[in-house]
Amino acid sequence: MPDAQVAFVRRLHRIYGGFALGVLAFVVLLGALERLGWPRGWIGAMFLIATILVYAVIGLISRTTDEVEYFVAGRRVPAMYNGMATAADWMSAASFIGTAGVLYLQGFAGLAYILGWTGGYCLVALLLAPYLRRFGQYTIPDFLGARYGALARVIGALSTVLVSFVYLVVQIYGVGLITSHLTGFTFEIGIFVGLGGVLVCSFLGGMRAVTWTQVAQYIVLIVAYTVPVVWLSVKQTGNPVPMLAYGAQVAQVSEREREIEADPREREVIEVFAQRARAANAKLADVHASLEADRQALMQRIAELKAADAPLGRIQQQERRLRELPTDDDSARATYIAQRDEALRRAQPLGGLPPHAQPYARPQSVAAEEESQAGSMQSGATHEGNARAMSDSARRNFIALALCLMVGTAAMPHILMRSYTTPSVSEARRSVAWALFFIALLYLMAPALAVFVKYEVLYHLVGVPFDELPEWIRRWSKLSRALVSARDVNGDGVLQFGELVMSGDLIVLAAPEIGGLPNVVGYLVAAGGLAAALSTADGLLLTIANALSHDIYYRVLNPQASPIRRVMLAKVMVLMVALGAAYMASLHLADILPFVAAAFSLASAALFPALTLGVFWRRANALGAAAGMLTGLGVCLYYMATNLPWTRALLGLPGAGARWFDIDPVAAGVFAVPAGLAVAIVGSLIGPSPGAMQSALVERIRGLSGPASPS
Amino acid sequence: MLPGTEPASLRRWQRVRRLTAALLVPWVCVVLGVPWFAPELSELHLLGFPLGYWMASQGALLVFLAIVAGYALSCDRLDATLAEETHADPHADPRGTQGDGHA
Numbered sequence: 001m002p003d004a005q006v007a008f009v010r011r012l013h014r015i016y017g018g019f020a021l022g023v024l025a026f027v028v029l030l031g032a033l034e035r036l037g038w039p040r041g042w043i044g045a046m047f048l049i050a051t052i053l054v055y056a057v058i059g060l061i062s063r064t065t066d067e068v069e070y071f072v073a074g075r076r077v078p079a080m081y082n083g084m085a086t087a088a089d090w091m092s093a094a095s096f097i098g099t100a101g102v103l104y105l106q107g108f109a110g111l112a113y114i115l116g117w118t119g120g121y122c123l124v125a126l127l128l129a130p131y132l133r134r135f136g137q138y139t140i141p142d143f144l145g146a147r148y149g150a151l152a153r154v155i156g157a158l159s160t161v162l163v164s165f166v167y168l169v170v171q172i173y174g175v176g177l178i179t180s181h182l183t184g185f186t187f188e189i190g191i192f193v194g195l196g197g198v199l200v201c202s203f204l205g206g207m208r209a210v211t212w213t214q215v216a217q218y219i220v221l222i223v224a225y226t227v228p229v230v231w232l233s234v235k236q237t238g239n240p241v242p243m244l245a246y247g248a249q250v251a252q253v254s255e256r257e258r259e260i261e262a263d264p265r266e267r268e269v270i271e272v273f274a275q276r277a278r279a280a281n282a283k284l285a286d287v288h289a290s291l292e293a294d295r296q297a298l299m300q301r302i303a304e305l306k307a308a309d310a311p312l313g314r315i316q317q318q319e320r321r322l323r324e325l326p327t328d329d330d331s332a333r334a335t336y337i338a339q340r341d342e343a344l345r346r347a348q349p350l351g352g353l354p355p356h357a358q359p360y361a362r363p364q365s366v367a368a369e370e371e372s373q374a375g376s377m378q379s380g381a382t383h384e385g386n387a388r389a390m391s392d393s394a395r396r397n398f399i400a401l402a403l404c405l406m407v408g409t410a411a412m413p414h415i416l417m418r419s420y421t422t423p424s425v426s427e428a429r430r431s432v433a434w435a436l437f438f439i440a441l442l443y444l445m446a447p448a449l450a451v452f453v454k455y456e457v458l459y460h461l462v463g464v465p466f467d468e469l470p471e472w473i474r475r476w477s478k479l480s481r482a483l484v485s486a487r488d489v490n491g492d493g494v495l496q497f498g499e500l501v502m503s504g505d506l507i508v509l510a511a512p513e514i515g516g517l518p519n520v521v522g523y524l525v526a527a528g529g530l531a532a533a534l535s536t537a538d539g540l541l542l543t544i545a546n547a548l549s550h551d552i553y554y555r556v557l558n559p560q561a562s563p564i565r566r567v568m569l570a571k572v573m574v575l576m577v578a579l580g581a582a583y584m585a586s587l588h589l590a591d592i593l594p595f596v597a598a599a600f601s602l603a604s605a606a607l608f609p610a611l612t613l614g615v616f617w618r619r620a621n622a623l624g625a626a627a628g629m630l631t632g633l634g635v636c637l638y639y640m641a642t643n644l645p646w647t648r649a650l651l652g653l654p655g656a657g658a659r660w661f662d663i664d665p666v667a668a669g670v671f672a673v674p675a676g677l678a679v680a681i682v683g684s685l686i687g688p689s690p691g692a693m694q695s696a697l698v699e700r701i702r703g704l705s706g707p708a709s710p711s
Numbered sequence: 712m713l714p715g716t717e718p719a720s721l722r723r724w725q726r727v728r729r730l731t732a733a734l735l736v737p738w739v740c741v742v743l744g745v746p747w748f749a750p751e752l753s754e755l756h757l758l759g760f761p762l763g764y765w766m767a768s769q770g771a772l773l774v775f776l777a778i779v780a781g782y783a784l785s786c787d788r789l790d791a792t793l794a795e796e797t798h799a800d801p802h803a804d805p806r807g808t809q810g811d812g813h814a
Contacts, residue, residue: 108749111767115742118772122738125779126731130786243769247759357764359749399746406742426790429783436779440772447768616728703727704720 005423009078016081019054020219026050027227031520040519044182047527051220055534056200058213063204067563070206070570071138071546072420077211079427083434085211086418088218088535090117090439092167093174094596096221096532099443100511101504103450107356109398110450114443116402116600118436120409125432128410129419131615131701133428136420139543140413140607141551146697147614148625150556155629157551159606160413164540164547165581167599171537172198172585178530181479181509182523188586194534195582202538202545202574206567210538211421217531222441224528229445232452232515242448249451250357256458257356260497261349268490269498273347280340284333291325291332298322351498356454360394393662401597404669408600411607413547414539425703453507456514462497469495472513476506484510541581545573597666598640605632605672609680618698620680623687628680636672640665719793730785734778741771 030043064070077085095117103110135143141160145153175194180187201213229242239245260266283290302318326332345352354361409415418435422428461470466488476484483506489499509529512521549570554561561569609628613620641651642658643665663670690698745752749763757765 108764108767111764112746114768115745115771118775119738119742122734122775122778125782126734244758247757247765250761250764251759357753357761359746359753359763359767395746395749399743402742402746426783426787429786433776433780433783436776440776444769444772702724704724 005076005078008076012078012081016215016219019216020223023220023223027223027520027524030523031518034518034520040523041184043520044184044523044526047523048179048182048530051527051531052197052200054216055197055213058216059201059203059205059209062209062212064206064208065564065567067567069208070567071550072417073206073208073211075136075421076423077421077431079422079430080434081215082211082418082422082427082431083436084218084438085214085421086415086431086435087438087442088214088221088531089414089418089539090435090536091218091221091442091532092536092596093171093178093529093533095442095446096225096529097174097177097505097508098596099446100449100453101507103447104454104502104507105353105504107354107361108359109354109394111447112398112401113405114447116405117409118440118443119402120406121432121436121439123406123410124415124419125429125436127612127615128416129428129432130425132416132419133422133425134701134703135697138420139546139550140416140611141547142555143614144607144610144625145551145555147694148610148620149622152610152622152625152629153551154556155626156607156610157547159602159629159633160547160551161544163412163599163603163606164414164544165577166595166602168537168540168544168577168581169584170595170599171533171540172581174533175530175537176585177505178509178526178533182526182530191582191586194530195578197530197534198537198541199575199578201534202541203571206570207417207421207542210535210542213538214535217535218438220531221528221535222438224524224531225442225445225449228512228515228517228521228525229449229452231517231521232456232511233448235515236452236455242452243444246448246451249455253356253451253454253458254358256455257350260458260462263496265490265492265494266349266496266498268492269496270347270349272489273343273498277340277343277347280336280343283336284340287329287333287336290336291329295322295325298325346498346501351500356451360391360398396661397664397667400663400667400670404601404604404667404673405597407604407608407669407673408602411603411611412600413603413607414536414543416611417539417543417546449511450507453511453514457500457502458497461500461514462495464495466493466495470513472510476510537581541574541578544577545570548577549573598668601636601640601666601669601672602633604669605636605676608632608673609677613677613680613684615698615701617681617684618695619689620684621687621690621694624680624682624684627683628676631679632672632676635675636668639668639671643668719796723789723793726789727786730782730789734782737774738778741774745771 030038030046034040034043066074068074099110099113099117102113132140132143135146137143137146139157139160141153141156144156172191172195175198176187176191179185179190179194183190183193185193201209230240233242233245234240237245237248283294298318298321302315302322305315305318326335418431419428422431464470466486469486473484473486477486483503484501486495486500488495490496509525510522512518512525549566549572553569554566606629609632610620610625613628614625639660642648642653659665660671745763745766749767751763752766753761753763755762760768
């Protein structure tokens, strides 16, 4: 390593070491101010302002118009720091907020995300990172263009935009959610405040600013995740290493789950939901009459309330319900079906959640139970057969999802792009190892957090009388009823597990409150979530803008453009893409995680076969690459479009789709990648052998001939 | 070309390829094996965890980390030994990494 680089690394150690201590000191200071009686709104605002200010300052210091600095941070980011920046790039709002939530809701099944989001780095390290670094250009479509020609570059650039845009919208959504939690602004304003935070980094300094901000953001997010997990770990088990400590809690949670399944009051709750499901089902028999009956009943109730001179609030509540009734038979049918399915889901042991530690468990529905009790031996046997088929399907889906996420990781342009920013090939390899280390740190803690929160809920929340429920339930349900709701379904005045619905998004954000930690920890977690969302949004924004300005405009439309003009255009693109994504996010999407998984499937299908074949198979050529990419994308989009309920509705397709091997549509990549790979191979064999330039490129990236970098 | 007389860069590429294949084997085993056998593994226990749960939440991650770190270290060592072997020939660029540090 040259001396200048050694000095540079030392300086970085000093700066970021100081920053990490500063973060801790800041948290302790705000903790002390909280004790002195600062209002919680101020503390939340302080976290928001201070962190965004730090990112903005780093972004301003790193502003640049130089092309190599703007697109690849000058290619001098040392391995460890590149690893940290990659980790921040990687860990999105979904990782930070969503993962522990999914683990809480799905138990073992959620571990597919943990496996998928770490295992992919083996593919990045072994198959792509060192070769991309030796190639040494600016974007991923650059590689496709040099290896396969202009058509592959354009398809690559468009897939990059598609994949990253889907993922970006999810990040901005996360930013809006957290900002509105920290400040009390509405969600829409939250989005635009957060957007400012994204833009100050990426707009002026491109990759250079984003890299150095991301390192700071990683420090914030890992501190923010570690503090509550370690705190809960010490509080519940006395052991400060959560990874070792939560084994005991897993056992306790499983034991309590068995108690709750047997609890007669939980069974009452289940019976109420089963009744509601039957009622909704009965309404479906004659939708028109049921809708009319519902309307009459509500009108009568309002008249009664008015006659009895009831409080205005209660009358208005009934009037609102009357207004919200479906207006025609079709939407009424949809409403009744939704009501029935929701009731059926909750008419299960543990409120429909599977036992936490059991792989591929499907809770028995009450309906199935009744059937098997009433039925003969034969129907009992088929019931068991069904349960086994369901558990096999769960296992297949687990593996399919994990595989999609892994291959998708190795095809995510904003991650692969980071291989370009290291000083050497060796550092590119080490940087992947560092990145996986920093990522694993968080993913090893996420399952622990989920278990600690479940333990708190099962042991300290269930069985509490309704009028003594903790404050956080009321506060979060006021923000959105979808986040948490607790209703006394069986009317005994005490909370049962089946009466509590918690959204996955809530688990991490509310974990400190659920565990009874000081408010300041809750705000620290929110600041960490914001760091995670902003850092990923920045990386994605750059990737999209670069694909549009560098690959489409400069390489295809106007090859004469000057470097200054290219950087200018890239900045304009950043702005436009950011506004577009913010607009999409403000439309309120469904739960975060399925969209992310869909983006991974798309990335894996579109890019992985062409990229790896480009390195490892000399014979791969333009025809094969283009056909393979289009096939991959096509299969993936087809499977998703024909199987996701909302796209079916959009396309006007009736009924449910025909699934292949019962695989969930978000894991479509598991079919699309092999299809794309096969077509790429066949196409390459049909088309002409790659030319001399392409062969020379393959030699060069494999290290068979120097020099390593064209610049 | 006789065996053993290929340029160092070609020998290096062959070894890297072999290393890559060798490291993908444990990867595939973990990725497919852990989810597939999780119910059976969960009959056993480790640190209080059901083993299947532990493997999927921690064990697999440690294997992944070992694979990636092992690859980075092995490649560096490979480059160092090849650089020594071809030290006598100043025209050879055994690592194929000429200019990497100053790109």
